[in-house]
Amino acid sequence: MKKEEKREIILVTSNENKFKEMNSIAQNFNVSLIWFNIPKVEIQADSLEEIVKFSAIIAYNQINRPLIVEDSGLFIEALNGFPGPYSNYVRRKIGMEGIIRLLEGEKNRKAYFSTVLAYVDSTQLKLFEGRVYGSISTEIRGTKGFGYDPIFIPDGVNLTFGEMSTEEKNKYSHRAIAFRKFLEYLATYTV
Numbered sequence: 507m508k509k510e511e512k513r514e515i516i517l518v519t520s521n522e523n524k525f526k527e528m529n530s531i532a533q534n535f536n537v538s539l540i541w542f543n544i545p546k547v548e549i550q551a552d553s554l555e556e557i558v559k560f561s562a563i564i565a566y567n568q569i570n571r572p573l574i575v576e577d578s579g580l581f582i583e584a585l586n587g588f589p590g591p592y593s594n595y596v597r598r599k600i601g602m603e604g605i606i607r608l609l610e611g612e613k614n615r616k617a618y619f620s621t622v623l624a625y626v627d628s629t630q631l632k633l634f635e636g637r638v639y640g641s642i643s644t645e646i647r648g649t650k651g652f653g654y655d656p657i658f659i660p661d662g663v664n665l666t667f668g669e670m671s672t673e674e675k676n677k678y679s680h681r682a683i684a685f686r687k688f689l690e691y692l693a694t695y696t697v
């Protein structure tokens with residue numbers, strides 16, 4: 507396909523790593539991802555779905571072009587899903603060290619990452635979820651990625667996300683799963 511036939515989708519996020527991860531996938535589809543590096547408005551709520559819906563509507567009212575936003579979180583089984591939608595706040599307050607401390611002596615280290623991605627245009631608001639199951643490592647491993655990447659080991663490998671390249675992480679990640687679902691949906695209709 508010719509370059510000019512690419513569909514433009516705006517990604518609203520203040521997180522450059524989210525853009526990098528998704529852009530690496532978008533390049534394999536007929537989509538040109540445009541990064542709007544502006545903070546999205548995040549309400550406080552107990553579900554990613556609720557948070558991201560508000561973010562999407564507010565962003566669309568500002569920008570008025572087809573866009574996506576996503577909200578993600580780390581859900582730890584032994585902590586009843588904490589920090590979940592509060593992952594960003596918790597990371598800033600207690601960091602990865604704090605999470606490891608909370609799990610000291612805990613045998614159940616199961617956790618999952620979830621992304622809820624919202625797509626909004628003039629006719630619709632649609633959500634796509636992606637999840638990756640894994641476990642919390644006993645120490646910080648790796649310097650790649652962002653956020654909790656150095657303490658999350660996806661099932662099926664012995665590496666943390668912090669030890670993987672963007673392309674490797676995209677084989678497993680919650681964000682990659684949600685984004686691919688969205689891209690497949692996008693391919694099914696034309697505006």
Ligand SMILES: O=c1nc[nH]c2c1ncn2[C@H]1C[C@H](O)[C@@H](COP(=O)(O)OP(=O)(O)OP(=O)(O)O)O1
Pocket residue numbers: 518519520521524544545546548576577578579580593594595597619651652653654655667679681
């Ligand atoms: O793949 C991931 N690998 C490691 N950590 C991650 C990931 N995905 C989310 N996280 C952590 C980072 C942040 O502490 C919180 C999400 O917060 P979240 O509001 O979605 O992201 P953000 O504030 O960095 O960017 P944005 O401008 O899109 O809101 O969970």
Ligand SMILES: [Mg+2]
Pocket residue numbers: 548594
């Ligand atoms: Mg945020």
